[in-house]
Amino acid sequence: MLLGVLFIILSNYFGVQMPMFVKSTVDELFKTTTIKNISDFLTLLLKIGGFYMFLAFMKGLFLFFLRQSIIIMSRLIEYDLKNEIYNQYQRLDYSFFKKNNTGDLMNRISEDVGQVRMYLGPGVMYTINLAVLFTMIITQMININATLTLFVLLPLPLMSYLIYKVSSKMNKLSHQVQQEQSKMSTLIQETFSGIRVIKAYSRETEVKSKFTKSADEYKNRNMKLVLVNALFMPTITFLIGLSTLLSIYIGGLMTYNNTITLGEIVAFIFFVNNLTWPFASVGWVTSIIQRAAASQERINDFLKEVPEIINMNNNPFKFKGKIEFKNVSYTYPNSGIKAVQNLSFTINPNETFAIIGKTGSGKSTIVNLLMRQFDPTEGEILIDDINIKDINIHDFRKQTGVIPQDVFLFSDTIGNNIKFGAIDKNVSESDLILITKKAHVYHNIEGFPDKFETLLGERGVNLSGGQKQRLSIARALIRKPNLLIMDDCLSAVDTETEEIILKNLKSDLNSRTSVIVSHRISSIRNADKIIVIDNGTKMEEGAHLELIHLNGIYSVMYKKQLAEEK
Ligand SMILES: Nc1ncnc2c1ncn2[C@@H]1O[C@H](COP(=O)(O)OP(=O)(O)O)[C@@H](O)[C@H]1O
Ligand SMILES: [Mg+2]
Known part of the structure; x- marks a missing residue:
């Protein structure tokens, strides 16, 4: 995980260098002193393009390492956790299994472990990534122009609020979808294991209509979720667009008194757009964290369970028959x-x-x-x-x-x-x-x-x-x-x-x-x-x-x- 954090920093470092490089290039081009003819221009373009690609390559390389370290870490923990829970199941006695139903026991080891893994993998990765990227970009922006940074970040509070609202709505809806889904799978499973009774009593139509009702409900809930989902990205894009407009307009005004260069405005536009996805993922990550916390709690309940029957004697025992x-x-x-x-x-x-x-x-x-x-x-x-x-x-x-x-x-x-x-x-x-x-x-x-x-x-x-x-x-x-x-x-x-x-x-x-x-x-x-x-x-x-x-x-x-x- 520590390696993963290092790779996040390195990847983002190269990512942030890209707009900075574009900035100095644009500024260079507008000086036009170095360019005398078309071949000069082409050589320069090749040099710029080459270096830009180098930066992109480095960013991608460390992104690869980052996923290799953090996602692999989460898979390893998932493996350990599954084994730990399974061993605990083997340790526990008869009365425990009487108390808990099979579906619950299965869910702990598959569903709940999966949620915890989502947190340890993508959850941790995106959270750290956002923190690192945000710090780096804001530092660069303030370095370039503090006043413009302030204006550009103006829509941010509104965006955070909207993301929070929309994602909690999405959480609620997807929870409802999942509930209906598990109801549906129970129904399906029961139909298969009871198929002989269903056929013998000729109840196919009733079973079918019961399923259709559940499937209908599942579809309706999904439709609502799709609607919210569909509104989400356009909202984010609109707010980011607003920030871009602000950078151009306020930045443009600033060029009159030479407090900002054209290249710096271009860099601002790049930075703002780089922040889009990390911000959009906040809501998703929040829901991953919430779900993982609930899952880990349920897992812990089982891991803490102490068997009532404990073998106190490990000496060999030979039964004589009484x-x-x-x-x-x-x-x-x-x-x-x-x-x-x-x-x-x-x-x-x-x-x-x-x-x-x-x-x-x-x-x-x-x-x-x-x-x-x-x-x-x-x-x-x-x-x-x-x-x-x-x-x-x-x-x-x-x-x-x-x-x-x-x-x-x-x-x-x-x-x-x-x-x-x-x-x-x-x-x-x-x-x-x-x-x-x-x-x-x-x-x-x-x-x-x-x-x-x-x-x-x-x-x-x-x-x-x-x-x-x-x-x-x-x-x-x-x-x-x-x-x-x-x-x-x-x-x-x-x-x-x-x-x-x-x-x-x-x-x-x-x-x-x-x-x-x-x-x-x-x-x-x-x-x-x-x-x-x-x-x-x-x-x-x-x-x-x-x-x-x-x-x-x-x-x-x-x-x-x-x-x-x-
Ligand atoms: N796991 C259980 N939980 C609660 N009650 C039980 C359980 N198993 C059996 N019983 C009850 O204990 C009584 C004795 O059951 P059991 O020992 O299985 O009888 P037998 O084997 O003679 O048919 C019955 O009344 C039964 O309902
Ligand atoms: Mg019996």
Whole structure:
């Protein structure tokens, strides 16, 4: 940036020399003592032209360096800022992402960073340029003739006032245009992601008219902006013209008493015109600065955010297999829903532990607490008899394979989506085949022409809910975890497939601590220990047969689901 300032000064220095050179040339020509014939005149013209071009070249050269330094600086800062924000996003925990919507998070890193860059690049460049140029030109003008300078600058206050007025009007209008534009893009985006629902309900006409209305508003707002814009340049040109007229008229009067030369008047006209663009840009630069300030504030809000879950322990942690919940309660801060209430249970190493309950009973909340996505409001969770807050949570998560309720697959190949789960990155094709056979999804993958290289997502294949769940199981298995957590991950497969998968997983479940969450008894029947959850409270606990004999909620559920199956 300092280099940039130096280049601004150098570029403007040569720029200001140009009118000064014209001045001395004109004065020289009018003396006419050196010119005796036409060839003298041509030689002189060549000399003058050459030198003038030299000045112009130097001005241009430093202008090039100036842009190379200041604009590049702004791009480098933009790069740093984007990385800083992205790193912060990765540092923050689950609750932060629940609080903020995706659009906002995206805007911080693209839109807002862009505004700040505009300030650091063009904003800073034009501001310094105006200050330097104005000082240099005014100094030169006063040196030539202070009285004339005063007259020429007379329209300046009026011009500043007009520019200020017009540009704040322009700011307001362009803000309104942007607002409508973001409304329009949200509308478009929603139409695309919901296109199947729109077509199924035959609502194309309504959606179209909604869009047309928004597009109309956008057009109207833009028309107003164009009108103000169109008035802006002529106004500036008119005022500059006024200054030029003043230089000629007042300057002309001054030549009568020889207080000014013709060359000096010419230089004045050049100077006044050189000031046009820098002055016209004041309003634009002001708006850049205002917008950047607002954007930086929003960015800072995010950067200052401290994650609630902080890993306090960086010592390696090896999970032996014991988990204990001690009077754990959890209330969601945003909804005030008490999702888990005074819950206690113990899972011993290598046990298969099951949680069963209706939807909304708090099962997934228990899983999230176990993964320390958030901390309990009351009570404590012990991992190998140590409070979960005191263990190295990264190590614990690395040894855990979670199969979440909502499957998320990346827009990548099937193979890469599975390998995402692997700790050891050297996954062979035979590993992939073995694992996907276990998850009972290999026969589906085999059916695709590209096998494991098949692309998923927007530009690739769409899988059924059950296929996605089984890929998600493969992803967790390839991790070879010490703790396997299955959160309702067989809900979209039929009971027959469920049985096959559970049979395939038998040895995996027996050789490590596992937690199976379900609302279906068929998924958890063989677990060592089952707890029945209702409204976040533990209602019953025991093995399958014990619970049947208890004749409580579990046995009612069992009979109902058995009847349904039949
Ligand atoms: N992020 C959240 N914010 C607020 N409330 C939530 C959130 N997630 C779940 N809940 C509420 O907590 C309760 C338990 O939800 P959940 O643990 O997902 O149940 P389950 O997995 O058994 O279906 C429900 O009443 C649900 O509405
Ligand atoms: Mg759930």
